[in-house]
Every structure is written in C-alpha cells, then in structure tokens.
Amino acid sequence: MQQNKLLDLILNNRYRIVWHILFWILMYLDDFLSLFGLTSSYDPEGMKYAFFGIILDMIMVYINFYILIPKLFLKGKYLEYGLLTLLTLVINIGLITYNDFGDIGMEFDDGTYLTFWDIVILPFVLTMTLLGTAVAIKLFKGYVADQQYIADLKSSNLETELAYLKDQINPHSLFNALNNIYVQSQVRPAEASESILLLSELLRYQLYDCAKEKVYLKDEINYLRTYLKLDALRKNKAKIDFNILGNPDRRMVAPFLFIPFIENAVKHGMSSDNESQVLIQLEILEKEIQFMVKNTIPSIKNKVVQGGIGLKNVQRRLKLLYPDRHQLIISDNGEHYEIRLTLKDQKS
Numbered sequence: 001m002q003q004n005k006l007l008d009l010i011l012n013n014r015y016r017i018v019w020h021i022l023f024w025i026l027m028y029l030d031d032f033l034s035l036f037g038l039t040s041s042y043d044p045e046g047m048k049y050a051f052f053g054i055i056l057d058m059i060m061v062y063i064n065f066y067i068l069i070p071k072l073f074l075k076g077k078y079l080e081y082g083l084l085t086l087l088t089l090v091i092n093i094g095l096i097t098y099n100d101f102g103d104i105g106m107e108f109d110d111g112t113y114l115t116f117w118d119i120v121i122l123p124f125v126l127t128m129t130l131l132g133t134a135v136a137i138k139l140f141k142g143y144v145a146d147q148q149y150i151a152d153l154k155s156s157n158l159e160t161e162l163a164y165l166k167d168q169i170n171p172h173s174l175f176n177a178l179n180n181i182y183v184q185s186q187v188r189p190a191e192a193s194e195s196i197l198l199l200s201e202l203l204r205y206q207l208y209d210c211a212k213e214k215v216y217l218k219d220e221i222n223y224l225r226t227y228l229k230l231d232a233l234r235k236n237k238a239k240i241d242f243n244i245l246g247n248p249d250r251r252m253v254a255p256f257l258f259i260p261f262i263e264n265a266v267k268h269g270m271s272s273d274n275e276s277q278v279l280i281q282l283e284i285l286e287k288e289i290q291f292m293v294k295n296t297i298p299s300i301k302n303k304v305v306q307g308g309i310g311l312k313n314v315q316r317r318l319k320l321l322y323p324d325r326h327q328l329i330i331s332d333n334g335e336h337y338e339i340r341l342t343l344k345d346q347k348s
Contacts, residue, residue, distance in 0.1 A: 023137070027130055028054055053096050057127070060092045061134045069138065089131065093123050177202060180231055198230040215255045217248040217289070221282065224258060228280075231266050239277045240266070246284030253343065254321045258282075258291055260314040261339050265295035268337075287345050294338040 064085060072081035177199050185192045205223045221244060228240055265278045276296050283290040318326050318341075325344040332338075 023134065024054065024058070027057075027133075056092050056095055057130060060088045060127075061131060063088055064131065064135060065138055069135070085131070089124070089127060093127055096127075097123060177227070177230060195230055198226055201226050202230070213254065214252040217251040217253050217284070220253060220255060220258065221248055224262060224280075227259065227262065228266070240280070241278070242280045242282075244282050244284075248282075248284050251284060251289070253289065254317065257314060257317065257321075257341075257343075260311050261291070261293045261341070264311055264339075265293050265337070268295075289343045291341040291343070292338070294336055297332075297335055297337055 068081055068084055068088075072078075072084065181192060181195045181199065184195055202223065205219070205226075225242065228242060232240060262278075262280060265280075276298060278293065278295040280294075281290075281292045283292075315328065318328060322343055327340075327342040329340045330338070
C-alpha cells in the first residue's frame with residue numbers, strides 16, 4: 001500500500017508541477033534563502049543576474065526534457081543527443097558568463113582577478129551537474145513508469161487469462177453434468193429430477209459463490225460432494241471414497257482447482273457396468289493442503305484418453321495462482337491412475 005502511494009506521488013501528472021518547483025528550489029536553495037534574508041549573500045544586483053541564470057538553466061533543461069530526450073535519446077540516437085546537449089550547455093554557459101562577468105581578467109575590489117577556471121571550467125561543471133541531475137531524474141521516472149506499466153500489463157493479462165481458464169472449466173463441468181443426466185434419464189428416468197436439483201446447486205455455486213479470486217475450502221468441498229453425488233446417481237456400481245482430514249474452516253483456495261482431477265477420475269477411470277473405485281483424500285495441514293485422487297483403470301478404457309481440457313487448464317491456473325507454491329505429481333501404473341497435488345500457503 002505504501003509503495004503504491006509513493007508510485008502515485010512520483011508518476012501522477014497532478015504532482016508534476018510541484019516536483020518541478022521543488023527541484024528548482026533545491027538547485028538554487030542558497031539564492032532562494034537569500035531572498036528572505038536567511039543567508040548573508042543577499043545582493044539585489046546579484047539576484048538579478050541569478051534570476052537570469054535560472055531562466056537560462058530552465059530553458060536548457062526543458063529543451064533536453066521535451067525535445068532532445070524524446071526525439072533523440074529514446075530513439076537510440078545517442079551521438080546526436082550528446083552533441084546537441086553539449087551545444088545547449090555551451091550556449092547556456094556562454095550567455096551566463098557574458099551576463100555575469102564580461103571578460104576574463106576583470107578585477108575585484110580586493111585585487112583578485114577572474115580566471116579561466118572561474119569563468120569557464122567551474123560554470124561548466126556546475127551546469128553539467130545540474131543538467132545531469134535533472135536528466136537522471138527524468139530518465140529514472142521514465143524507467144519507473146515503464147516498469148509500472150509492464151507490471152500492470154502483466155497483471156491485466158494474467159487476470160484475463162485466469163478468467164478465461166475458469167470460464168472454460170465451468171462449461172466443461174456443465175457439459176459433463178448434462179451428459180450424466182442424459183444417460184440417467186435413459187436408464188433411471190425417475191431419478192432425473194433429483195439430478196437436476198443437484199445440478200442447480202452446482203450452477204449456483206459456479207455463478208454466484210465463485211466470483212472472487214478465492215473461496216472458502218469448506219464451500220469447495222461441498223461443491224465436490226454435490227458433483228460426486230450427481231455422478232453416483234448414474235453409476236450405481238461405482239465406489240467413491242471421499243475423505244477429509246483436518247479442519248477446512250477459515251482456509252481459502254482458488255475455486256475449481258480440484259474438480260478437473262475428480263472429473264477426470266470419474267469420467268475416464270470408472271465404468272457403469274463393472275466394479276470401479278475412486279479414492280479422494282483432502283488433508284488440511286497447518287501450512288499446506290494435500291489433495292489426492294486415485295482411480296482404477298478399466299480393462300476396456302473409455303474412448304476419451306486421460307487428461308482433457310480441464311486438466312490442461314488447471315495446470316496452467318496452478319502456475320499462475322500458485323507459482324513456486326504447488327507440486328503436482330501424476331502417475332499411471334496400468335492399474336491405477338493417481339494425482340497428488342500440494343498447495344502451500346502464502347506465508348510458508
């Protein structure tokens with residue numbers, strides 16, 4: 001939060017004039033303080049020359065800001081930028097020197113003389129320092145703005161991709177559920193009404209409860225139980241064990257992370273005619289959540305091979321939502337298909 005406020009202060013154009021005024025005050029702090037009698041260097045005649053010098057410095061800096069940097073430096077024309085910047089420096093120093101001192105050899109009241117160092121070298125160093133500081137601040141601000149833009153763009157792209165992936169999962173689940181109800185209506189039409197009621201619960205959860213980035217784990221578990229109950233109505237010979245270890249209260253997860261694995265198990269690993277089994281276990285530990293799905297592989301495999309659009313999408317979502325905080329292991333020994341997913345908490 002504090003970082004966002006600082007970036008807003010630096011990048012927001014509402015504060016640009018304030019930052020420019022503060023810069024020039026700091027660069028000419030001694031002269032500004034002398035206006036209020038806070039330093040001993042106040043000289044009305046000298047202030048006139050100082051004011052002229054400030055105007056020339058401002059012209060030089062803003063020519064660099066709004067002409068040389070965007071038209072040359074940012075386009076990679078570094079030689080042209082360097083030569084024209086040097087030219088503006090020479091013109092600036094020449095005008096200030098002529099205005100302030102006249103020519104070399106001018107004698108002060110105490111008998112000292114202005115030297116080449118006083119009139120040329122020192123003003124060049126001071127003016128170069130001022131211009132270099134201004135340009136460095138300008139380029140640094142541009143760099144910060146570019147990095148913020150890139151970060152915002154990445155965030156926007158990730159949010160768009162995540163929304164797209166989640167929207168793909170929901171119709172995929174709906175398609176499977178409707179297919180289940182269709183099969184059930186052919187075999188046991190009297191139970192179809194109960195299936196439709198269960199389907200309405202699934203849709204309510206998908207449409208209203210999962211609008212946020214994270215949901216309560218207990219709600220996600222209820223969603224999984226409803227899905228399994230709906231699927232069990234058409235596969236009466238299927239044995240499904242769903243075990244919860246630990247307390248899911250107050251724990252939150254991204255929605256629809258577990259359902260593609262369960263869909264994969266019940267769709268491709270179970271049969272309506274033969275004995276088949278799915279074991280699901282969700283263990284809630286202090287700093288991580290461990291999820292396991294294991295299903296038997298039918299002797300006559302289903303037409304659709306293991307791993308469809310749902311699995312591909314959830315793997316991509318895991319990379320986006322839990323980078324470096326998840327582990328997914330998939331194994332197939334010919335008799336059983338098993339996935340193990342570990343989600344680590346943000347703080348761990």
